[in-house]
């Protein structure tokens with residue numbers, strides 16, 4: 001195990017353009033429930049899963065009803081303002097601060113990377129703390145709209161201040177396409193990176209799951225020196241299909257800080 005941590009530290013130091021992909025595994029360590037684990041949200045409440053599958057369709061059909069339900073129903077993930085980033089989030093922020101990590105591309109919607117200090121984050125599935133215009137993709141802080149007042153005055157859904165388009169949650173619902181700006185830039189980063197740190201995700205949900213595969217294809221076809229490092233509690237399809245070059249087993253909140261410590265130790269003058 002320790003050998004792999006040293007190896008990851010060396011690879012990161014040698015890399016010129018490292019990026020990280022993250023998934024539920026890094027958030028569960030902050031106490032956010034996952035969806036499909038043994039005590040996952042869908043596992044415990046299959047009806048909630050059915051409703052979630054219908055949200056996007058509901059929004060498309062009747063954005064006003066979607067908003068009315070949103071403003072009265074309790075949030076699925078509980079109050080995300082109460083959870084705090086864990087050492088895994090802080091470690092990735094530190095890797096960015098020292099100039100090694102260029103982007104974090106996350107499937108999580110909880111904003112914990114940003115709160116942990118990361119500046120360059122692509123919220124692949126949206127961000128629960130933002131709203132988005134479906135016409136021009138402008139993102140808004142929810143406080144920009146007086147949602148409660150719009151509801152009382154029968155003015156829902158909120159409208160984009162720039163183009164008048166309909167506003168929805170920035171969170172990407174089932175069957176909703178990934179916002180094109182995020183999808184495009186994520187693909188660009190996967191096409192550009194020379195190291196991909198894959199943390200707490202089995203990368204089985206498409207199109208996110210394409211990102212490591214795009215990097216792997218470049219490695220195989222062009223012989224480019226791209227390294228894919230996986231950190232997860234359990235092996236994943238990426239491990240089994242030999243998409244990752246090596247797999248470090250453990251909690252991201254424990255492994256990532258050790259890697260960063262090694263990076264800093266190796267880089268500091270003796």
Ligand SMILES: [Zn+2]
Pocket residue numbers: 133134135136137138160161162163164165
């Ligand atoms: Zn707009």
